[in-house]
Amino acid sequence: MHKKVEVLPDLAALVQRSLELTLAQMHNAIQARGLCTIALSGGSTPKPLYEAIAAQALPWEKVHVFWGDERYVSPDSPDSNQRMARQAWLDKVEIPAENIHPMPTSAADPADAALQYETHLKEFFQLKSGEFPALDVNLLGMGDDGHTASLFPHTAALQVCDRIVTVGNKDGQPRITFTIPTINQARCTIFLVSGANKQAALAQVFASVADDYTYPARFVQPQGELWWLLDRAAGQGLQLPEE
Ligand SMILES: O=C1O[C@H](COP(=O)(O)O)[C@@H](O)[C@H](O)[C@H]1O
Numbered sequence: 001m002h003k004k005v006e007v008l009p010d011l012a013a014l015v016q017r018s019l020e021l022t023l024a025q026m027h028n029a030i031q032a033r034g035l036c037t038i039a040l041s042g043g044s045t046p047k048p049l050y051e052a053i054a055a056q057a058l059p060w061e062k063v064h065v066f067w068g069d070e071r072y073v074s075p076d077s078p079d080s081n082q083r084m085a086r087q088a089w090l091d092k093v094e095i096p097a098e099n100i101h102p103m104p105t106s107a108a109d110p111a112d113a114a115l116q117y118e119t120h121l122k123e124f125f126q127l128k129s130g131e132f133p134a135l136d137v138n139l140l141g142m143g144d145d146g147h148t149a150s151l152f153p154h155t156a157a158l159q160v161c162d163r164i165v166t167v168g169n170k171d172g173q174p175r176i177t178f179t180i181p182t183i184n185q186a187r188c189t190i191f192l193v194s195g196a197n198k199q200a201a202l203a204q205v206f207a208s209v210a211d212d213y214t215y216p217a218r219f220v221q222p223q224g225e226l227w228w229l230l231d232r233a234a235g236q237g238l239q240l241p242e243e
Pocket residue numbers: 040041042043044045046069070071081140141142143144148149150192194
């Protein structure tokens with residue numbers, strides 16, 4: 001694993017740096033394999049990045065967009081991660097509809113929705129039994145409780161190792177989420193973390209000893225590149241790991 005932590009002066013610089021890295025990875029993937037697979041995060045932090053990507057001239061027919069987690073709401077809900085990404089990015093570019101792979105949220109049982117998405121990923125990536133998809137780019141955020149994707153502290157989803165997608169639990173509300181092995185299979189993982197409210201959790205995520213189940217972002221140890229992009233408000237006073 002190649003791990004790099006950068007503390008940027010402010011949110012604008014964080015967005016610019018994440019844009020550079022994301023575009024470089026997308027171009028590399030297209031050159032190497034003829035297409036790019038990217039998984040999106042939700043929340044508010046990545047929205048300006050999505051807006052910036054929308055302004056790029058990319059071979060959109062070669063870009064396939066997935067989600068790493070989704071709230072269990074209708075796609076037109078203000079809480080939907082899909083809706084945010086469509087409004088900020090996907091609705092503004094000429095990407096074929098079949099290249100957009102949202103997490104389903106209409107099954108009566110969220111476990112069925114998780115299975116549907118897992119089946120879709122297995123087909124798309126032509127996976128054999130027991131294999132996990134290697135996304136070219138996996139964009140992640142981190143909540144002030146240390147959660148990432150929809151892997152919340154001390155929830156059952158953290159222990160799911162034999163599934164690509166599972167059901168997360170945010171205060172009793174279901175979410176759909178990549179599992180830790182799926183996250184850790186990505187070729188390039190980019191965390192975007194902004195705001196002083198993330199400082200305390202970040203300190204625990206970067207501590208040499210802390211409880212992984214209390215700070216789930218600690219589980220993210222991908223086989224490929226790992227970038228932590230922090231703005232100064234989030235990264236202030238952080239003891240950074242030795243490189
Ligand atoms: O609920 C969620 O929150 C996290 C963090 O969001 P942020 O706005 O604080 O960056 C996000 O990564 C995740 O995808 C989302 O569902």
